[in-house]
Every structure is written in structure tokens, then in C-alpha cells.
Amino acid sequence: MTTLSTRALPGGTTHLVRPRALRIAMVAPPYYPVPPQAYGGTEAVVAGLVDRLVSRGHHVTLFAAGPRGTTAQEFVRTSERTLSARLGEAIPEVVNAARVLGLLRSRTVDLVHDHTVAGPLTAPSRAVPTLVTVHGSIAELAELYRPLGPTVRLVAISHAQRASEPGLPWEATVPNGIDVASFPFREHKDDYVLFLGRFHPQKAPHLAIEAARRAGVRIILAGKRTEPVEDEYYRTKVAPLLGRDAVDVGVADGVLKRRLLAGARCLVFPIRWDEPFGLVMVEAMACGTPVVALSHGSAPEVVAHGRTGFVVERPEQLARAIEDCERLEPADCRRQVSEHFSVDAMAAGYERAYRRVLERGRRPGGRLPQARAQG
């Protein structure tokens, strides 16, 4: 997959050379294994990216917790056990960043690609550049990246995310990618629509039920509810709407998830916040299943409106959009994913970003700055 380029050699000759393989330190959060068994969106992205970078000829050192699960040439375990119970807490996050900082000292890499929250704080102490993928809400995280200035280069996972904070040091926009081959394609659908996701007011499954009911089609709901806010929302807004035509099947594992996605007439995704990237939309389309979404966050750029689904402004428009899915082509949905949201597309996007960052470091006057709190 590595592309060839012409490069001037000493003595004035020009020669076809294979771009040199990069040595990449890939830093994963410590909360789930890489790849994860179930929950763990960031860890899934990291796993797919690592494997593709390796197959593209690069040398990857993966820093992650738990068992080894990728083809990275070097695996550096940051913690014996994964720390899912402590996701969101300050101390494990900061301890993990310190560990990686220490473990990096004895290694020679070309750049660090960091997927964690606290890791960027250590970027100013390094001579090599740090690329950070913004997996969380940029509204909160902008205040982390802004003071770090040009010592971190950022990757947005959607144009919407990047557009909401245009002043940050963005290097690229690289949508998350999935392993398309691992999702079954189904041309002929069963007679239901699907909600797949957390039972959370921001995911708004109650709007999905109401829309399906108005469209006269059965809806299956699958997802977790573990946090108090999810429980409360489920009890007051979702449970009263359930019935023979609206069935909650609970948390779906990878197998059930794929079966549900592949069989659905469409995925209903009535998102009510600017989620930086909605991976489930991509997974649905990979199965040949169109997506009916509210227009928030990445939805308008993930769904090709009128071809792989419909993105509407108001909840009242969801029912009609569900009906309109009838006339969409499952093959178009899958193609949209292969072209734009596959791990291959993602790895190619990151490789371009890596080379651009390193190129800037080499240009005269383009040296990556070393920020110092004190000169």
C-alpha cells in the first residue's frame, strides 16, 4: 500500500524511492484492551489503526493496558489490568501519562500519536512531535489544547468537530474507520428499524420509538444503561413507550449487534448533541443499512443525505425519513463506508498527517517549537 515518490538524491539525480517507514509511538487510554471486547470506541480505533499501519510497513510501538491484541511490533504494557471502572477519574489518567512519558525516554521514535486526555501535557517536554486525536468533546478539551500551543498537532475526527474550534492547531481531519469486512452485508431487510446506543437523553431513543410508531414499523432497541442519568431517563422516558412494537433487547455483543444492524430497514439515530463522531452510523451503513439521523455533530458528513440515509432537522421529520429509506440502495451504504470510513481510509489519512508533521519539522524555519514555561 505504500506509495512511491520521487526524491532528489545527492549529486542531482532523481530516483524513485519508497518513502521511509515511520517509527510511531501509539498511546492508547488505559481503560479497555486494544482492541476492546465490547465497549471502548477509542481503543477500537487504535487497534484498527495500528494493524493497518503495520501492514503498510511502519514500525509501531503500542502503549496500552491489558493483554496484547494487535500486530504492533512492540507492545508496551502500561498497566496489567485495564481500568474501565476508573474511566473519567483524574489519578489513573495522569498516572498513565506519566508512565508513558517515562517509558518513551528509552525509545527512539519519529513521532508520538496520543489518544489520551492527559498525554498532551507531556508533549512540550519532547523533541519529537506529538499528534493528538481528539476523541472527546472539543468544547471541553479546547481549553486543554489551546495553552499547549504548537507543541501538539491535533487531528479532528469530523469536520463538525474541527469547525467548532477553528483556531486550534489542527493538522488534519481523519474520520474514525471500521473494519468493513467484519460487518455482514444484507441486501434484504427484516421488518424492523433499530436504535443502538446508550439509553441517554442525548441519544434520545424515545424519539426513535415515537418516529417508528408513526411510520408504522416495529422498532428494536439495544443499548446499555448503567449511569444514574441513564437509569432515570430510561425509567421516565423510554420504559413507558415500550410495547409489542417497541422492544428493548438490552446490551448487544458484537455478534448480536451485527445481526441487528444487518437486518434492520434503517438505523434511527436521533442524536441531540454535537457528538464528534457517531461510529454506529458507519457500522450500520457497512451492513447495507441506511441511517435516519437528526442533524447534529458528524451526522451530516457521515450520512450521504438521500443516498445512504436521511439527515433531518426536527424529530417530527424522522417518521417520513424512515419510510423514505425503502428506496435507498444497501450497496450505496456499504460503498460510502469503504470509501470514507474504513480502517484503510483512516490509516491512509493518518499516514499523510504524520508525514506532514514531520515535513514541517524538517523545513527551514519550520522547526517544531519547543514550548517552555520558563526559558
Add this chain to the structure above:
Amino acid sequence: MTTLSTRALPGGTTHLVRPRALRIAMVAPPYYPVPPQAYGGTEAVVAGLVDRLVSRGHHVTLFAAGPRGTTAQEFVRTSERTLSARLGEAIPEVVNAARVLGLLRSRTVDLVHDHTVAGPLTAPSRAVPTLVTVHGSIAELAELYRPLGPTVRLVAISHAQRASEPGLPWEATVPNGIDVASFPFREHKDDYVLFLGRFHPQKAPHLAIEAARRAGVRIILAGKRTEPVEDEYYRTKVAPLLGRDAVDVGVADGVLKRRLLAGARCLVFPIRWDEPFGLVMVEAMACGTPVVALSHGSAPEVVAHGRTGFVVERPEQLARAIEDCERLEPADCRRQVSEHFSVDAMAAGYERAYRRVLERGRRPGGRLPQARAQG
């Protein structure tokens, strides 16, 4: 308060000079104002230290959230509002560290004294040394400081804390200090003993009730219970023991706290974990009130056993210790605090630590190292 020292001047003459004033960047957590109104132990320590350093002639730049509340010559607000509701979360902690890193860039200081969790991650990017006071549990935080190596110098708040991780780069042990004058001294006590602290199994107020009852003396309990674990513990272990001789008065503000402490025959402190420093023991002694404690964490070094209280090994020994407090001198208790646990003693301890760190930086071969993940 600044001490004079002799210093060799160019030309060989020796002269009495005032040690030069230090420019100190003091970094507080963003969760409570400095000083705090009620809860906020770290912020209280920072406030006392800042004011004493200023009165000792130093220049302090305080980085803190919320309103200005100290005599620091420069106050840099890291956040309009304090973030108590988010204490313990990763994002506000990491964002605060990034902000301080950015704000420090335009300032010239001799050293950074950091009281936060994430701040130490930024130390390797600075030319000036960073001193970190370990306010939390060293068992968890050791894994943060160890990889940072000599780029941070640590201050323990008790010998017990330091002894549990002797291999870390400790610079000094400086116990937390209180403003002794703000605590009322009472020679003659009322007929009760006191438990003051959270209703938490690790603080074990149920042991205090049982001991007081065996000693035949009334006990007053004051403290918060807001977390689920505290509520559960209170319901099952404390509430059943309450009665006419064991009364819970709820959370005590600064005024009530002082009245309760000053009037008590002793403070019962049946701590069951290695708390790095138990400030309430010091506050009690400042009021002339001895302390009866279980031997965990800092208790044996804060309480002068047999003079300002009793430190016992087993809960069964608490009742006898309560009775024995009768023969202790309230004045001895207060003197113990003035000498060892006052803000003056604390500021003097930190000043010595600052000078030692800077001296090391100046010694040939003693340069403070710049850690880099990549050379």
C-alpha cells in the same frame, strides 16, 4: 522573619546580606477558593503558606480559581468559578494544568510549587525546578512521580507518608500548618468528647462512640456524609449507636467547629487508614484539646503520646486513653502546634526546601536535569 547569612562577595570580602527574595509560582487546585470557605484542606494550606511567604519578603504568584483571597503580589485566576463539583475528574484537572503551563510561559520565577495532581506532568518541560507537595495518598501517586524522575522534587506532609515510599525524590518533610491564633484556647473543658470528620468507614466514628460509651462520657459527632459510601456506613454503623449520650450535630462550620473543639475533653480520632496528614488533630490541640487516636498514618508524629494525647494500637484501648486525657495539660497541646504545626513553621520549612532545590541547581554538576522522552 528573613534570616541573615554571610556570603562571600567578589574581591574576597565577606558581608552580611539578606538572602535574596524568591519569586515563587504557587499552583493551587481549581476546586475551592484560596482560602476555602469550608471544605478544601489543600486550599487552606496554600492560603496560609502564601500569606506567610509574602510576609517573609518573597514574591508569590498564585494560580488559583475563584476570588482573590491572599496577599500574593500577583493573582492569576485559572478559572472564574471554582470546580468543587468536578473534584476527582480527569478533564478539569488536566485542563487546569495546561492553563497554568501556558500562563507560566510569560512569567519569570525561580521555582514552581505545585499542589495539584496533573501539574507535575508539565515539570519536565520547564527550565526552573518544580516542587510538588503530595497532598493525596502516596500509594496511588507514587506511580505518577516515579516516572517523572528528578524533574520534580517532592515534599511529604508527614514522615509516615515519606517512609511508605522511600525511593521517591523527596526534598523535605513539611507538615501542614494552621493559623494558631484563629483557634480559641480553652483551659477548662465541658463534659463531652468529640468526633469531627467525615462519616466514613476509614474515619470510623462508630469506634469513637463505642469508646466514649465505655469511658462513660458523652460524645458529640460533627461531620459530613454526602457520598454513597458515607450514607451507607452512617445508616448501618453509626445511626444505630446514636442516643442521648451520642449526638450527631451534622456539618460544623468554622465557628461551630472551633467551639466544639475548644470545649471537648478530647478529640477521638479512630482513623483506620494511613491518612497522610490529619489536620483536625492539629486544630484540636491548638484549642488545648488532647487527641486520642488509633496509630495510623501521621497520628504518631502529630500527637505527642502521653503529653498532647494518646496514640493506641487497638480500638479497645481508646476508652482508657479517653479517661487518661484528664491528666494532660491543655497548654502543652497548644505549644505542640505552635512549635511544629503552625503556618509559620510550615512556611519556614518550605523556604528551606526552596533554597535547597535552587542551591542544587547552582552547584557544579548539580544542575537540575531536563528529562526528555526523546533526546
